[in-house]
Amino acid sequence: MKPSIPTTRAARQAMIVAVVEHSAISSQGELQQILKDKGIAVTQATLSRDLEELRAFKEHNSAGQRVYRIPGVTDLAESDNGVRAQLKRWARELLVSAQEAENQIVLRTPPGAAQLLASSLDRAVIDGVLGCIAGDDTVLVITSSVDRAAILKNELLELAHSRPGVENA
Numbered sequence: 001m002k003p004s005i006p007t008t009r010a011a012r013q014a015m016i017v018a019v020v021e022h023s024a025i026s027s028q029g030e031l032q033q034i035l036k037d038k039g040i041a042v043t044q045a046t047l048s049r050d051l052e053e054l055r056a057f058k059e060h061n062s063a064g065q066r067v068y069r070i071p072g073v074t075d076l077a078e079s080d081n082g083v084r085a086q087l088k089r090w091a092r093e094l095l096v097s098a099q100e101a102e103n104q105i106v107l108r109t110p111p112g113a114a115q116l117l118a119s120s121l122d123r124a125v126i127d128g129v130l131g132c133i134a135g136d137d138t139v140l141v142i143t144s145s146v147d148r149a150a151i152l153k154n155e156l157l158e159l160a161h162s163r164p165g166v167e168n169a
Contacts, residue, residue, distance in 0.1 A: 012040055013050050013125050017070050020056065021127050024067045031068070054125065055084075070127075087120040091159035098157055100149045107139040107156070114139045128152065 015038060016031065025031045028047050035042055042050070051068070058066045071084070094117050096108040109117055118134035121141060128148035133140045143149040 009050075010122070010125070012042060012046075013054055015040055016047075016050055016054060016056075017125050017127055020068045020070050024061055024063070024065055026058075026065055026067050083120065083123040083125075087124045088159050088162065090117050090120045091156050092162055095156060095160040098153045098160075100146075100153045103143050103146050103149050105141040105143065105149050105153050105156075107141060109137050109139065111137045113137065126152065 012035070015035060019025065019031060019034050019038075023034065025034070028044060028051070031051075032042060032044060032047055035047075054070045056068050056070045059069050061067045094109045094113045096110065098108075099106045107114075107117060114134040114137050118132040118139045118141075121129065121132050121139070128144045129152065130142045130144060132142070141149075141152070143152060
C-alpha cells in the first residue's frame with residue numbers, strides 16, 4: 001500500500017528533502033522522475049522553484065559526483081533569511097523548554113505562542129520531522145526516530161540560546 005501524499009507545496013517540498021537526503025540526485029530530471037514514481041507530478045519550473053526555496057545546492061559526494069544537498073537544521077544558525085531564519089527567531093524568542101520522550105519532543109512556550117513555533121517548524125521542512133501539534137503553550141513534535149528527536153531537541157535549544165547578530169561558535 002502506497003502512503004497517501006497530498007499535493008500541497010509543503011508536502012512536495014518535504015518529499016524533495018527526503019529524496020535528496022537519502023539518494024544521490026545529480027539532476028532535476030532525475031529528481032522529477034523519482035517524485036513521479038512516488039505519485040508526485042511536478043513540472044521542471046516548479047521543481048526548480050522548490051529547490052531554490054529549499055536552498056538546494058550541488059556539491060561533490062564521496063564518489064566524486066556532483067549531487068544536490070539541502071541545508072539541514074544544523075545549518076539554521078548560518079541562515080539569516082526565509083523560513084529557517086524565522087524558526088531561529090521564534091526559537092530564540094519563544095522556546096522556554098524542550099524535553100524528549102522517545103521519538104517525540106515537547107516544547108514549552110509562553111501562553112498563546114505555541115502555534116507560532118509549531119508553524120515555523122512545519123514550514124522549515126526539517127528532515128525527520130513528521131509533524132507538529134500545537135496547543136496554547138505546548139508543541140508536540142513527532143520525529144522519525146528516538147535519535148532524531150534527541151538531535152533536534154539539542155539543535156532547537158542551541159537556537160534558543162543564540163543571540164541576534166552573534167554567530168554561535
